[in-house]
Amino acid sequence: MRPLSIAAPLFLLAYGILRWIDGLDGHRKDGLAWDVGHVSFLVAMVLFGALAVLLAGRAVTGRRLARVAAAGAVAGVGCFVWVILGDLSEEFARRWPLPDALQVAGPLAFVLGMVVLLGLQVAAGRAPVWSPVLLFAGYAAISVNLDLLPVASLLILASTAPLARSAAWSPRTVPAVSRLRRG
Incomplete structure (x- = not known):
């Protein structure tokens, strides 16, 4: 879990920086x-799926x-991977375009799934409320x-x-709900 929680967003950061560099000449692709x-983006999404x-x-x-x-997060990862493969291969994109409904539902399922999963970690006292x-x-900024x-x-x-810090969040930051359950 520890490497995934750091590596996935770092690969996403690499994609963002490389995307910016790619556009410096006014063209992308x-x-x-x-x-x-895009390979960095692909790795990031696979890691986010494993993290989910x-x-x-x-x-x-x-x-x-x-x-x-x-399941929602992993399905969303699948949609992202599908789009990434299409971005890397025009032939793939032409033969197997991602259906329009999945272009909207996939990213939404990913984000909502990850937010719920992190929320459950907050409820368990393993992550801060933020x-x-x-x-x-x-993800709102990306959209x-x-x-x-x-x-x-x-x-x-x-x-x-x-x-990544530890298996459990510090007791000082355990949400009030968790403290109520203990006592």
């Missing part, structure tokens, strides 16, 4: 920065909700403008970094 950036599965497995309460959220908020803010990817990636990194 068909260059080394485009290709390496691990977070679902760590759920203390709401296990059924955690499984549904992880983790799901920052993850949502990061506003793809050029905000580097900033959004840093927000997402801040949202997942607490998962």
Whole structure:
């Protein structure tokens, strides 16, 4: 879990920076920065999918909700991967375009799934309350403008970094709900 919670947003950051570099000449696509950036994006999404599965497995309460959220996040990852492969290969994009409904539903399922999974970690006292908020803010920034990817990636990194610190969040930051349950 620890490497995934740091590596996934860092690969997303690499994609954002390489996307920015690729656009410096006024064009995007068909260059080394485009290709390496998209491979970084692909790796990031696969890592986020693995993180979603691990977070679902760590759920203390709401296990059924955690499984549904992880399924949504992984389905969203699948949609992202489909689009990335199409960006890397015009032939793939031409032969197997992602259906319009999935272009909207996939990213939404991913974001909502990850927010719920982080929320369950907050409820278990393993993450601060701002983790799901920052993850949502990061993806909201991306949906506003793809050029905000580097900033959004840093927000997402801040949202997942607490998962890397330890198996459980510090007792001083355990939400009130968790304290009530204990006592």
